[in-house]
Amino acid sequence: MNNSKTQQLNQLFYDWENKIPEYKGHFVKDGINNEDLYNATIPKILFITKEPNNPNQEADDFREWWKEEIRFTFSHRIAEWAYGIINKFPPYDQIKGAEEDKLDALHRISFMNVKKSGGKGISNQEEIRKHIEMNLKFIHEEIRIIQPEIIILGLSTYELRSKTFPELKDKWIESGYDIAIARYKYAKVIDFCHPSSRNGASASYSLLQNVINSPAFKRL
Numbered sequence: 001m002n003n004s005k006t007q008q009l010n011q012l013f014y015d016w017e018n019k020i021p022e023y024k025g026h027f028v029k030d031g032i033n034n035e036d037l038y039n040a041t042i043p044k045i046l047f048i049t050k051e052p053n054n055p056n057q058e059a060d061d062f063r064e065w066w067k068e069e070i071r072f073t074f075s076h077r078i079a080e081w082a083y084g085i086i087n088k089f090p091p092y093d094q095i096k097g098a099e100e101d102k103l104d105a106l107h108r109i110s111f112m113n114v115k116k117s118g119g120k121g122i123s124n125q126e127e128i129r130k131h132i133e134m135n136l137k138f139i140h141e142e143i144r145i146i147q148p149e150i151i152i153l154g155l156s157t158y159e160l161r162s163k164t165f166p167e168l169k170d171k172w173i174e175s176g177y178d179i180a181i182a183r184y185k186y187a188k189v190i191d192f193c194h195p196s197s198r199n200g201a202s203a204s205y206s207l208l209q210n211v212i213n214s215p216a217f218k219r220l
Helices: 005-019 035-040 072-086 099-107 125-146 158-164 201-213 215-219
Strands: 045-049 110-113 150-153 180-184 187-191
Touching (some): 005 125, 045 072, 072 099, 072 201, 187 201
Parallel strands (some): 045 110
16 A cells, blocks of 8 residues: 655654754654645645744644634745635735635645754855755655646745756746746746745746746746
8 A cells, every 4th residue: 555645744853853863853844735726726736935933943733723723924825825726816905914824725725944953033144055066855745746737936046946956057047027937857847936036926826827827927
């Protein structure tokens, strides 16, 4: 019998933590928030960001952290973007206060950081780059297990994007909205802003809607 995706991810995280000495006792798990809901949702979405905002470097698990509530701007943006993609982008004003709907959307997606131990509110570019290089095989194995159809990158820089997806070096194209897009195996990838960026909530929601609906994205 095949293991579930969650079981495969848990084994991967065990191996990952034991391979990287500085992660031992500080590993922050992520992945598919609710496998039953994820499997039932079209399209299957993966958000990739840099590191947990966890300066004390405590071990944690986003899948548990997001079970009951949405906390902090970072989580609200991901929930809003997820809800938009899944529900064909209703007007932003309809969802900005719809906490139960946003939480349901958050449970339907997958999420991962490329660095698995906590950092501060402002990430250190060189530190993130080092962890991407150190983790690259594990990062791509996590993506393989999750099997998303859309990947939203929140890595903030061209360098980090290139380090994470070196095979896409010459394959990025413009969406028509100053946002680069590409295809990685079975997934369409959007090089988007970080969920904690200072962009207005409705503005980032509308920008993502334009990219998803663009002819260039549909042709990928």
